[in-house]
Amino acid sequence: MESVTHSILLSPPDVGPDEAAAVARALESGWVAPAGPDLTAFEREAAARVGSPHAVAVSSGTAALHLSLLAAGVGPGDVVPTSTMTFAATANAIRYTGARPVFVDSTDIDGNIDVVLLRSVLRRLRDGGQRIGAVVPVDLLGHVVDYTAISALCDEFEAPFIADAAESFGSLHRGRPVGSFGFSSCVSFNGNKIMTTSGGGMVFTDSPDVAERLRYLATQARQPVAHYEHTEVGYNYRLSNVLAALGRAQLRRLDSMIERRRAVRTAYRDVLDRIPGVRVLGRVSQDQHENCWLTAVVVDPDRAGWAASDLARALAAADVESRPLWKPMHLQPAHAGADAAVTGVAESLFLRGLALPSGSSLCDDDLDRVLSVIRSVAG
Structure with missing residues (x-):
């Protein structure tokens, strides 16, 4: 074999002059904060990409999951069925809320959650008197779960469907973009993902009330008054305007x-x-x-x-x-x-x-x- 001159990485960021120029413009604009015109435009453009009315850009895919669970009302005492084959962030976000994950095994063909097994789990939990706070299936390595079947199950068992689409942005299910399903859909723009904002993520939702709640919680739950007033605990989860500029270039x-x-x-x-x-x-x-x-x-x-x-x-x-x-x-x-x-x-x-x-x-x-x-x- 010929001599090796450089490492070949699994999934490095694919960035170039377009991204450098976009970041430079954002810096020159003075909007070096988790607010600004690139952040607003990035949310609008990403929402248009997936056909979702609302998008909220946040600091990571983990933050997107955590906020979505909170917005769905998930909390202590709840159970949340989710894929067992996933990155730790999925389970961690559930634990952050005080709820308990219930891990569901995979299908051999693509590693995604076994929908037949999920149905039996949901029935067992319901019949056992446990409150199902949400269902969080994961699109493994970009392979898309059966959104149609899972949506029907969530309707049947009256549980919010939160899609962990961290790895599948840009994919389709039956011609419909990932990000347009469920109570909310969460994607990641980490440095190794299909597109990147260095670190970052986004929540898509059809509901204006959910989008407003997500933004509120992501900005330390600050009340809309002149001084700093907080009636509940919030989080510092908003995406930087500079990183949003990078995301806009990547999206193109x-x-x-x-x-x-x-x-x-x-x-x-x-x-x-x-x-x-x-x-x-x-x-x-x-x-x-x-x-x-x-x-x-x-x-x-x-x-x-x-x-x-x-x-x-x-x-x-x-x-x-x-x-x-x-x-x-x-x-x-x-x-x-x-x-x-x-x-x-x-x-x-x-x-x-x-x-x-x-x-x-x-x-x-x-x-x-x-x-x-x-x-x-x-x-």
């Missing part, structure tokens, strides 16, 4: 960045689908038009003759970053003893799955380097 490039990630996934599929015991995580469906945020391989070691961990070691030796899939929340020490409906699928995907470099800035030469390592391991 979103379609091209998604197109590149799809091309990367196609290249992986062309190689991986030929290897016995190996598959790309996720389904190929016109109903689920995904942003391809991260492409992950799932390896059956008995059939392939090698494991995902073997590939991870070979990639690391070539200075290529990879990452196991999320360790399920029901296996995390921080949530030991939590209620969970488990089938073993999420744990199996954690042990057999590996996320591969998927960034929109991944050039063809670097992609070839990754594919060469995969071929060498596969023999």
